[in-house]
């Protein structure tokens with residue numbers, strides 16, 4: 001099969017023909033139709049996430065159809081379309097797994113990080129960690145649901161009933177979570193890179209009540225903020241923008257160092273916390289909600305072979321919505 005391979009952090013992905021993967025016990029073999037390009041992939045490629053298997057096939061927003069079942073796998077009939085997310089495996093027996101927090105499992109394996117992912121024509125996945133996908137999304141449109149949408153949704157749920165929601169970084173996750181938040185009757189305040197008027201316009205088109213650069217003050221106090229951009233300096237900025245009692249969520253898998261800030265920004269029972277990974281429960285719930293609203297994803301497609309271009313465009317902030325690779329036809 002054809003795949004894009006990471007040999008070492010800091011070097012471009014290499015296009016190669018490698019042996020087809022074989023599904024192991026409990027695994028499905030998938031023909032990959034589309035795979036989203038997530039900011040976490042950039043963190044893996046750049047070496048900011050430091051424990052990838054190498055060589056590695058990146059990619060953890062996989063839309064594929066089942067070609068074959070490995071020994072003991074029977075959940076999906078051949079031909080079923082499924083999605084594969086970032087959480088590829090968890091132990092099921094540790095304290096985290098047994099208390100509904102498999103996202104925190106110490107032994108968890110992540111797709112496109114410790115397990116080969118979807119920048120390829122074929123992949124294998126543990127059937128228990130695959131999701132059936134809602135109808136109404138073609139393969140390209142469904143791919144960003146599997147991380148951007150899912151992590152965005154987990155973050156949104158953790159804001160409780162916050163009515164005035166700040167979102168920092170208006171990429172793939174933000175463009176989905178804005179639609180869910182609007183559907184729930186919340187108001188969205190979108191903060192983009194300073195001067196990114198295209199991004200601000202995009203946010204308004206999706207229903208944001210206000211959009212501006214992250215260097216500008218919010219027009220009114222916010223009830224919660226979600227930071228998707230990997231920029232630590234946004235933490236004190238968001239704390240300054242939220243009302244007493246509000247939570248600031250850091251939703252990315254990596255962030256630059258958070259600068260020191262005066263205690264009064266945290267005072268008033270403001271909370272800073274991270275959002276890590278996903279549980280299968282998050283995925284099931286979000287995919288149901290996404291199908292019902294329905295969420296409409298905006299995607300920028302690339303051929304599989306152009307994965308390096310997609311990563312470069314994401315890094316430069318040149319992607320409207322989500323970048324998605326077209327893998328096998």
Ligand SMILES: [Zn+2]
Pocket residue numbers: 090091092093094095096097102105106107108
């Ligand atoms: Zn566990």
Ligand SMILES: [Zn+2]
Pocket residue numbers: 038039040041060086147148
């Ligand atoms: Zn991701």
